Amino acid sequence: MQSHNLFMLCFLTSFLVNDPQFIVAKERPHVVFIVADDLRADVMSVYGGPVPTPHMQDLANRGCRFQRATCGYPICHVSRTEFLSGRSVVAEATPGKVIPFPPEWTLWPAWMQKHGWETIHSGKWHVNGQPHQRGFDRTAGLYSSGGAKGQPLTLPISSSGHSVTGYRGWTFKADSEDGSGKSLPELGIGLMPDTDLRIANAAIKQINQTGGSPLFLTVNFTAPHDPLHWPKGWKDSFRASDVKLPVNFLPEHPFDHGNQNGRDEMIIPAPRTRESVQLQRSIYYALVANIDEQVGRIAQALQSRGMLDETIFIFTSDQGLALGSHGLMGKQNQYEHTTNVPLLIAGPGVPAGRTIVSNCALRDLYPTVCDLCHLETPISVQGESLVSLWNTSSEDVTRITYGYFTDTQRMIRDDEGWKLIWYPQQNLRQLFHLTADPHEMNNLAADPNHAGRLKKLSQQLSNWLTKQGDPVIDANSPSHPDNARD
Incomplete structure (x- = not known):
């Protein structure tokens, strides 16, 4: 009985060591x-x-x-x-x-x-x-x-x-x-x-x-x-x-x-x-x-x-x-x-x-x-x-990314190719459609056709910054991205 168990142990060990899936999982x-x-x-x-x-x-x-x-x-x-x-x-x-x-x-x-x-x-x-x-x-x-x-x-x-x-x-x-x-x-x-x-x-x-x-x-x-x-x-x-x-x-x-x-x-x-x-x-x-x-x-x-x-x-x-x-x-x-x-x-x-x-x-x-x-x-x-x-x-897969620099820049890029940059100290916004404008040369923030998109991104950015404890949002509420000029 002991020899049988030893044989099975050796067999299983040999099998697992030579199984590529086992090696990938173990290594x-x-x-x-x-x-x-x-x-x-x-x-x-x-x-x-x-x-x-x-x-x-x-x-x-x-x-x-x-x-x-x-x-x-x-x-x-x-x-x-x-x-x-x-x-x-x-x-x-x-x-x-x-x-x-x-x-x-x-x-x-x-x-x-x-x-x-x-x-x-x-x-x-x-x-x-x-x-x-x-x-x-x-x-x-x-x-x-x-x-x-x-x-x-x-x-x-x-x-x-x-x-x-x-x-x-x-x-x-x-x-x-x-x-x-x-x-x-x-x-x-x-x-x-x-x-x-x-x-x-x-x-x-x-x-x-x-x-x-x-x-x-x-x-x-x-x-x-x-x-x-x-x-x-x-x-x-x-x-x-x-x-x-x-x-x-x-x-x-x-x-x-x-x-x-x-x-x-x-x-x-x-x-x-x-x-x-x-x-x-x-x-x-x-x-x-x-x-x-x-x-x-x-x-x-x-x-x-x-x-x-x-x-x-x-x-x-x-x-x-x-x-x-x-x-x-x-x-x-x-x-x-x-x-x-x-x-x-x-x-x-x-x-x-x-x-x-x-x-x-x-x-x-x-x-x-x-x-x-x-x-x-x-x-x-x-x-x-x-x-x-x-x-x-x-x-x-839906993913949104964010960027920031000192208290002067904040950014959000969504999964539909849109990007908003907010400049809190200048109270300015830039809105780019990266799919059509990959070099960011056409600021659409003042275009009434994209007002809904601008508002949505501004709110998403504000929500994320608030969740992260961003002091810009806390200290400069009048410069909230929803209120920025374009």
Whole structure:
């Protein structure tokens, strides 16, 4: 009898181990999450743009390409706070300070760490605290502020001839587990032509050294953020005279949108000329092409280790950049070139070659990975898993996305292609029908034919902001979006 039971146990064990469905259910996939900085989707060839992105196209072919992914707040540290926490942070972000992580928020890397993933952060760190305080086992190629006190930028003038204003005092830090890695100013203070190459190299090194635990690796590039230096090996790869201006190019924005004199807008002060924008965009294009190359190298490293098919591979950006669209240069706005970010997801559980047109948000990535890794989603997470978007036909899924910036901008985009932007301080509204007007050039807010649509969106936006505890709604009730002029 005992020998019979032993035989059955061996038989069942052998059967289950060799059953592909059992293996998929049991195995915990690796996760590689890559984030670009200020990358607008519409310049990439994978989204129909002018910059060849063959490695991004390979990723899209292996998985899903999202057409309507939204960043919540178009500033690096707030956008990153959203996807690390899986939450909307409109109440916390409006005062304009660095957002703390309350102890009741369960952060994404900490959740993965708790469930046995080896958590590694590579590249740019731009949220509150240090990686080891947020759930990362260690850092690799950490690039963060500090470490060069009193020392000047290595490259103080950009490739387009303008003074560099961003990443002052930022340096690489030596790899560490406790965040105490010493600063490495000898690698450059501020952005350098090889900054993202170094970040990719650090990530690849971690892939090559990974052991038995599943890997949760975040790779955070600095490009194509301004100020813009030609990336290493790409100098003059795009000629400014060949670069086409965006369809919605303007020399300056028609009104103060809330960041008229911000740092990004002063890189090329208004009114902008065609030539100055073309030069800026040519360098930007080279930075985008370089990011695509680095993504390809990371994918190849996974392939060489036999890990690629076992990896949930995600690429996105924290927000886009105007670069002349609507007369703006920076990211602090609610137009599509900024808020509509690239998002590509491939790997176990993700269908190949699918285009998803439903709205979604970056805060949805955390619960999505929980779904794909067979983990419960923490109660503090407000985002919604995207798995339903590829398991259901798009017309059966209703999703609305929202955006916000300081106390000057609020946005809602519905699932019928309509978008409302409200400027509380200006008491102005813009209404765009993105299906017919993807470049947002025809403001319909004053059109009586769309009064019903305007009222509906204004009320939906107001309801959501109130639910989120938005101080703009509380403090400026006379500037309620229903009462704004058009």
